[in-house]
Amino acid sequence: MPLFILPQTALEPFMERLRTVGELHGPLRGSDDAVRFSFLQTGDQPDLTAVRSLLPPKKYLLAPDETILTYRPAAGYQTPAHETGPLILLGVHPCDLAAIAYLDRQFLADPPDPTYAARRKRLILIGNSCTPDNNCSCHQRPSALSTNCDLFLYQQDNGFLISVETPHGERLCQSLGDLLLPAEDQQLPPSSRSNFGLPLPAPSANELDAHLPDWQRLADHCLGCGACSVCCPTCSCFEILEFGGLDGCSAERLRRWDNCLFKSHSEVAGGHSFQKDRAQRFRYRYRHKYRGYGQLQGVPSCVGCGRCRAQCPTGLDLRPLAEYLEKERP
Amino acid sequence: MSRPRLAIAGLTACSGCQLSLLNCEAELPLLLERIEFQFFPLACSPVRIEGCYDAALVEGCCSTAHEAELLRELRDHSRLLIALGTCAAWGGVATLRNDTPRKELRRQVYGRHPLPDDDVPRPLSAIVKVDAVVTGCPPEKHELLALLGDLLRGNLPVRGTAPVCTDCRMRENLCLLQERGMLCLGPLTLGGCAARCPSLGVPCEGCRGPAPEANVAEALELYCQNGFDAMTVTGRLRRFCPEWNHDQRA
Numbered sequence: 001m002p003l004f005i006l007p008q009t010a011l012e013p014f015m016e017r018l019r020t021v022g023e024l025h026g027p028l029r030g031s032d033d034a035v036r037f038s039f040l041q042t043g044d045q046p047d048l049t050a051v052r053s054l055l056p057p058k059k060y061l062l063a064p065d066e067t068i069l070t071y072r073p074a075a076g077y078q079t080p081a082h083e084t085g086p087l088i089l090l091g092v093h094p095c096d097l098a099a100i101a102y103l104d105r106q107f108l109a110d111p112p113d114p115t116y117a118a119r120r121k122r123l124i125l126i127g128n129s130c131t132p133d134n135n136c137s138c139h140q141r142p143s144a145l146s147t148n149c150d151l152f153l154y155q156q157d158n159g160f161l162i163s164v165e166t167p168h169g170e171r172l173c174q175s176l177g178d179l180l181l182p183a184e185d186q187q188l189p190p191s192s193r194s195n196f197g198l199p200l201p202a203p204s205a206n207e208l209d210a211h212l213p214d215w216q217r218l219a220d221h222c223l224g225c226g227a228c229s230v231c232c233p234t235c236s237c238f239e240i241l242e243f244g245g246l247d248g249c250s251a252e253r254l255r256r257w258d259n260c261l262f263k264s265h266s267e268v269a270g271g272h273s274f275q276k277d278r279a280q281r282f283r284y285r286y287r288h289k290y291r292g293y294g295q296l297q298g299v300p301s302c303v304g305c306g307r308c309r310a311q312c313p314t315g316l317d318l319r320p321l322a323e324y325l326e327k328e329r330p
Numbered sequence: 331m332s333r334p335r336l337a338i339a340g341l342t343a344c345s346g347c348q349l350s351l352l353n354c355e356a357e358l359p360l361l362l363e364r365i366e367f368q369f370f371p372l373a374c375s376p377v378r379i380e381g382c383y384d385a386a387l388v389e390g391c392c393s394t395a396h397e398a399e400l401l402r403e404l405r406d407h408s409r410l411l412i413a414l415g416t417c418a419a420w421g422g423v424a425t426l427r428n429d430t431p432r433k434e435l436r437r438q439v440y441g442r443h444p445l446p447d448d449d450v451p452r453p454l455s456a457i458v459k460v461d462a463v464v465t466g467c468p469p470e471k472h473e474l475l476a477l478l479g480d481l482l483r484g485n486l487p488v489r490g491t492a493p494v495c496t497d498c499r500m501r502e503n504l505c506l507l508q509e510r511g512m513l514c515l516g517p518l519t520l521g522g523c524a525a526r527c528p529s530l531g532v533p534c535e536g537c538r539g540p541a542p543e544a545n546v547a548e549a550l551e552l553y554c555q556n557g558f559d560a561m562t563v564t565g566r567l568r569r570f571c572p573e574w575n576h577d578q579r580a
Contacts, residue, residue, distance in 0.1 A: 032504045033504075034502075034504040034509075036502050054499075054502045054503075054504070055499075055502045059502075064500035064501075065500065219579075219580065220545075220548065220579055221545075221548055222545060222548070223493075223495070223517040223545045223548055223549055223552070224493065224517070224541070224543045224544065224545050224580070225493055225495035225496065225499075225516070225517040226492055226493065226495055226496035226499065227495055227496075227499045227505070230496060230499040230500055231499060241488065243476050243479055244479040244480065244482065244483050244485075245479060246357055246360045246361060246364060246475060246478060246479055246482065247360060247364070248364060248482050248483075257496075257500060259492070259496065262491055262492060262543065263491065263542075263543055263580075264490075264491045277580060278543075278580045311499070311505065311508070313495075313505065313507055313508050313517065313552060314548060314552060
């Protein structure tokens with residue numbers, strides 16, 4: 001992959017050039033000191049050294065709450081129109097890139113989800129290396145998920161080493177030509193990205209987890225606030241709600257993020273619940289995160305971003321359990 | 331589609347829930363076309379309960395014998411009875427109380443001329459069967475309109491279960507409980523309000539009442555660890571709902 005050097009002083013003109021290609025978004029530190037992926041206006045300084053944003057970039061692919069179908073007598077059934085034109089996400093960490101790779105496998109599989117596919121199509125991803133903190137686990141638990149992106153920025157002294165990863169990235173680089181310096185003799189520096197895209201065996205299907213006191217302990221301390229799945233870059237479970245209009249004939253179908261730790265998540269018609277208590281639901285959540293689920297059985301969906309740990313009001317952490325249950329896997 | 335006949339009434343409350351419905355100005359013409367508001371004293375006279383209603387929407391808690399009688403009458407005349415707002419659903423501010431005996435309070439307030447009836451204010455479900463609840467102080471406009479849309483189709487509203495925290499995190503707010511050490515009732519309170527208050531930096535007061543799966547015991551421990559004494563926490567909890575099960579974990 002071709003490599004270039006972007007000096008720190010060229011970051012501002014680099015972003016200005018990106019703005020001519022598409023809508024530029026990146027991690028922005030707010031007045032409350034929290035980092036959020038936001039629209040970057042000219043003059044906005046993205047925080048490219050922030051450890052994590054509150055919400056992951058999945059918010060650009062799956063909105064928390066959105067109309068996915070409407071019915072009007074005159075117009076019939078209609079799906080919402082989607083924004084077009086490139087949207088550039090600058091500064092996406094390897095874990096969040098891996099999460100997008102996971103979501104792609106879920107939502108672009110046959111049949112693709114039209115809303116997701118339309119949004120995914122317009123994304124240009126510019127990755128960014130990072131330094132994991134105590135909540136991160138990519139370095140403890142490597143992942144087979146790839147960190148595909150168009151460009152990747154390796155942070156180094158006085159700037160970035162840019163790796164060009166796709167034809168799209170190459171076109172971007174051509175338009176940036178005068179800002180970049182050649183870096184032919186450079187090697188890729190060590191980074192957290194090397195914890196991803198590894199040829200790992202699928203997790204073992206051991207049954208050590210069938211009866212553990214830990215599930216109840218977790219359940220007892222869980223506030224049921226839902227933060228862990230809202231902030232998880234691979235949690236994509238949703239509920240579907242339908243609302244009838246006041247004219248008596250129009251209607252709207254909504255998709256809204258759901259959480260597998262809620263009782264309602266596993267409830268079906270007639271009031272039956274497949275996961276009656278929170279302890280059972282914790283086991284279910286664990287299995288999804290560390291062993292995969294459904295068509296992605298064997299593909300752990302935890303990318304180690306640490307958001308669930310950082311945002312859990314009672315500090316719940318699934319890592320010690322994973323160490324015990326997944327010890328057969330590196 | 332036949333026009334459903336509705337009764338809308340208020341007991342002990344501020345009328346805010348009914349006003350929220352009247353504030354749906356853009357939708358009112360359509361509502362009047364589709365729904366028969368047969369009994370709605372706040373909006374129109376004459377006011378007599380007669381015939382049969384498809385649904386009665388009742389705001390407020392029940393605090394007098396007269397109100398209990400009105401409530402039973404509405405129940406008798408209605409196929410469905412819906413608790414409108416937090417007071418009707420949980421008791422609300424009118425049921426706010428400390429542990430001073432009621433008799434003593436009456437003496438303090440009314441002296442030697444106590445009021446004739448002495449009912450403890452209660453939510454509707456303590457008196458009659460309630461078929462559905464639309465909570466909130468007041469309920470959100472979209473919830474009111476969704477309720478009426480459901481009633482038009484002969485359905486009952488689907489009730490969410492996620493707490494305010496879920497709404498709050500979806501809006502990418504910084505957690506006031508965790509990061510600011512505030513006494514925020516978000517984890518215990520039923521969501522659906524798009525976390526209005528925390529989004530403005532104001533901790534959740536719990537105005538929508540308990541979330542069905544609230545882990546009350548754990549939240550109390552957490553508030554205590556954050557330095558809030560039991561009295562402050564209990565006082566805050568009771569503001570909109572007098573009865574909390576402090577041992578509930580799920």
